[in-house]
Amino acid sequence: MKLTEEQIGFYLENGYLTGLPPVFTGDKLTELQQGYKRITGLLQEDENPSDIMQWHRTSRWLYDVAVEPQLLDYVESLLGPNFYLWGSEFIVKAPHSPKIVPWHQDAYYWPLSPHHTVTVWIALWDVDEENGAMQVIPKSHKAGIIKHRLAGDDSVLSFELEQGRFSTEDAVTLSIPAGGCSLHDDAIVHGSTGNGSDRWRVGYILRYSATEVRCDLERNPAFLSYLVRGVDEFRHNPQGVVPVEPFGRPPFSKRIRQTSE
Numbered sequence: 001m002k003l004t005e006e007q008i009g010f011y012l013e014n015g016y017l018t019g020l021p022p023v024f025t026g027d028k029l030t031e032l033q034q035g036y037k038r039i040t041g042l043l044q045e046d047e048n049p050s051d052i053m054q055w056h057r058t059s060r061w062l063y064d065v066a067v068e069p070q071l072l073d074y075v076e077s078l079l080g081p082n083f084y085l086w087g088s089e090f091i092v093k094a095p096h097s098p099k100i101v102p103w104h105q106d107a108y109y110w111p112l113s114p115h116h117t118v119t120v121w122i123a124l125w126d127v128d129e130e131n132g133a134m135q136v137i138p139k140s141h142k143a144g145i146i147k148h149r150l151a152g153d154d155s156v157l158s159f160e161l162e163q164g165r166f167s168t169e170d171a172v173t174l175s176i177p178a179g180g181c182s183l184h185d186d187a188i189v190h191g192s193t194g195n196g197s198d199r200w201r202v203g204y205i206l207r208y209s210a211t212e213v214r215c216d217l218e219r220n221p222a223f224l225s226y227l228v229r230g231v232d233e234f235r236h237n238p239q240g241v242v243p244v245e246p247f248g249r250p251p252f253s254k255r256i257r258q259t260s261e
């Protein structure tokens with residue numbers, strides 16, 4: 001099911017879309033939740049699932065989640081027929097975790113041009129204001145990329161936007177039921193607070209770019225694209241190989257992100 005003209009219009013105007021019917025329900029949702037427990041059970045005690053990137057490269061199961069046809073239909077509605085998957089990560093907050101995701105723009109971190117990337121944020125369990133759901137500043141994607149500064153120790157990310165560059169009063173909280181997802185533009189200002197609840201907060205986050213988007217490999221030599229719809233007439237980026245092992249985990253890597261500087 002593609003997005004409607006109205007949903008596409010909302011996304012283009014506001015930089016995000018929520019309120020979609022859950023994609024993973026029934027047995028598929030149970031599989032998603034159990035699979036998460038199984039794959040994160042492979043980690044050592046000092047490894048944090050949020051610090052590991054690109055699970056789709058080594059786990060066939062997580063690759064298959066990323067190519068779920070309904071998700072790709074949503075992305076196709078926004079990027080057009082030809083696009084690739086390049087990023088996946090979990091952002092996890094344990095019950096009562098003070099960890100925040102500071103206000104930021106994804107495109108500030110990524111050496112990708114032009115800006116034509118959509119993120120799909122999948123909730124493995126219900127997320128809402130209480131357990132630190134993502135918040136967005138509607139329409140902020142239209143203001144261009146703003147300089148970031150170093151973030152504090154309680155932050156999941158390295159850089160944050162300076163306050164005063166946008167109004168947090170405009171923030172919208174993206175509450176998503178388990179198995180549902182939201183979509184956001186790579187330039188929208190977004191972030192999230194700590195988890196004030198007794199519940200876990202787990203998002204599986206996927207990044208897709210239109211095939212015309214090129215990664216600056218000098219700044220991110222490990223970049224790999226996985227064509228998931230259409231054809232890649234541009235061949236700007238190295239291509240990854242779809243993994244075979246269902247629950248292979250990526251090598252441990254502390255969260256290090258590229259900046260635009």
Ligand SMILES: O=C(O)CCC(=O)C(=O)O
Nearest residue numbers: 091101134191192203205
């Ligand atoms: O999970 C969050 O709170 C933030 C996620 C995020 O920054 C992103 O998906 O780009």
